[in-house]
Amino acid sequence: MRSLKQHLDRRAFLKTASALMGTSAFGLSPQERRPNGSRNRAQLRFSLAHLTVLGCAPPEMTYIAARAGYDFVSYRIITMHLPNEPDYNLAANREMLRQTKTALAVTGLKVHDIELARIQDGVGPKSYIPALETAAELGAHQVITSIWTPERAYAIDSLAELCDLGKKVGLAMNLEFVTWSNVTTLKDATAVCRAVNHENLGVLIDILHFNRSRTKLEELDGLPRGWYHFAHVSDAPKEIPATNEGLIHTAREERLYPGEGGIDIASIVNRLPEVPYSLEIPNLARVKELGYAEHAWRCLETAKKYFSDHARL
Secondary structure: OOOHHHOOOHHHHHHOHHHHOOOOHHHOOHHHHOHHHOOOOOOOOEEEEHHHHOOOOHHHHHHHHHHHOOOEEEEEOOOOOOOOOOOOOOOOOHHHHHHHHHHHHHHOOEEEEEEEEEEEOOEOHHHHHHHHHHHHHOOOOEEEEEEOOOOHHHHHHHHHHHHHHHHHOOOEEEEEOOOOOOOOOHHHHHHHHHHHOOOOEEEEEEHHHHHHOOOOHHHHOOOOHHHOOOEEEOEOOOOOOOOHHHHHHHHHHEOEOOOOOOOOHHHHHOOOOOOOEEEOOOEHHHHHHHOHHHHHHHHHHHHHHHHHHOOOO
8 A cells, every 4th residue: 555655755846846857757648657558448548636635736636646647637726615625726826826837747747627617696607717717728628517506597698608708718618417406417407508509518427426316327328429528437335315415425525436336337437438537536534544645546546447347348
């Protein structure tokens, strides 16, 4: 088992980052860092979702992801203002943005997506412009959004405006249905996407929410393939909580490694085209026991093993 002591001291690493660029493993592509440049399954690509290591600021998270062997990172640079949630507003924190750019340049990792541009009462889409511009500046192409208002007409209009704003900087929006939000199922998310009708809008399949909403596999087949830009992967116990409190607890604090729980992950992702998998596996007990770096590494290793054992037919 790896421990945090086995990783380079972060402060020392930052001091020598420029010297390492182009001369160390961190100057190589993710494929080159793997033995023989090989990949499991057909060109699988993985991103480290920020919720998995939310206690780490984007620069530290990037170094952790690189050491573990991820292809991408997925930053939460739009805070949800939850209790004790760190604020990684890179648009406002220029020093952290500079450090993040350095980490990306040194490691060779790419930013896959950012979150979370919520559609909610009292928050206009234009308020997300600084975050969208920062995401584009970092090279991201995807943004996660979700709906937290019961006013459907308002939600559709706001999401359409958000899509227009994203299109100006080359960003696609991905509507995630969350089991305790105002869009809780794939069927509901599909209706919203069809009403918005923007070419840079798709749906985000989060394996946990797909399972918890009891969505039928066949529902995936009838949607435009271009709607699927990436998927959130995690596992969870087979029993589905009966309350929102239980659903929230599992989703934010106790997700499991792929293959460790009771969700048939393969049956879901095998209905999707080959897309990147963002490993969103927050588990506070594991982080406390193992540390962020080891937890992130185990997320990736268990995912690679799971997909190797469940090859697409």
